[in-house]
Amino acid sequence: MFQAKAFAPFENLAIELVPHSSEGDDGSHDLAHVLRVFKNAMRIQALEGGDARILAAAVLLHDCVAVEKNSPIRSRASALAAEKASAILAELGWDGNDIASVAHAIVAHSFSANVAPETLEAKILQDADRLDAIGMVGAGRCFYIGGRMSSALYDPFDPAGSYRELDDKRYVIDHFQTKLFKLADGFQTKAGRALAAARDERLRDFLAAFMDEI
Incomplete structure (x- = not known):
């Protein structure tokens, strides 16, 4: 059940935009994901500054267009979301400059x-x-x-990819090396980098434990 108070202090904005926040049945980009990103964003904004209203709107609409990870137009997903978000905000009477700011944040995320x-x-x-x-x-x-894409968990004969090319479409844990472990180095804000360092360490510990068990 949707509770606007979870998006405080932007309850009214959430009431307007949450109906547009996500589409489809992808549990990795659902309302729970939007709420987690909102909490992350507000935590960073409290330290870094910025226009919290613009940021909240961008968070609420950043995944308003659903494109599967294996879709040939995956790289256009954020641009499509920005277009849809712009139309939604225009209908709500938002200023053009503010709409453009929200759209840019969505495209660049x-x-x-x-x-x-x-x-x-x-x-x-x-x-x-x-x-x-x-x-x-x-x-x-x-x-x-990985389950949604029908991927195997790992290559049983070379799980670490020591003697083969990594393929995260075929094996789930390959995605840790091909993308996830690279993310912490690309954070944009000081507060974000600090949070990312802690989570990156947890992720590496997780994979180490997983590899030990298999």
Whole structure:
């Protein structure tokens, strides 16, 4: 059940935008993900500054268009979300400059889009979203997506990929090396980097324990 108070102090904004926040049945990009990113973003914004209203709107709409990880248009997902978000905010009477700020933050948050964040709000959203891809939640999401894509957990004869090319579409734990362990080095804000370092350590400990068990 949706509870607007979870998005305090932007309860009214959440009431307007949560109905548009996510689509489809992807449990790694559902309302729970949006709420986690919101909490990350507000935590960073409290230390770094920036326009909290712009940031909150960008968080609430950053995944408003669903594109599967294995889709050929995956790299356009954030641009499509930004277009949809702009139309939603225009209908709500938002100022054009504010809409553009929200749209840029949404476009730039995506790893696959490879768009550099130019505003503080865009940098915070990118950090907040990537925090949800590492640590224990990130590990859980990684395995969830692997199951969704019908991937195997690991190569039983070379799980670490020591003698083969890593393939994260075929083996879930390959994704730790091909992407997840690279994320902590790319955080944009000081507060984000500090949070990322702790989560990256947890993620590496998780994989070490997993490899020990297999």
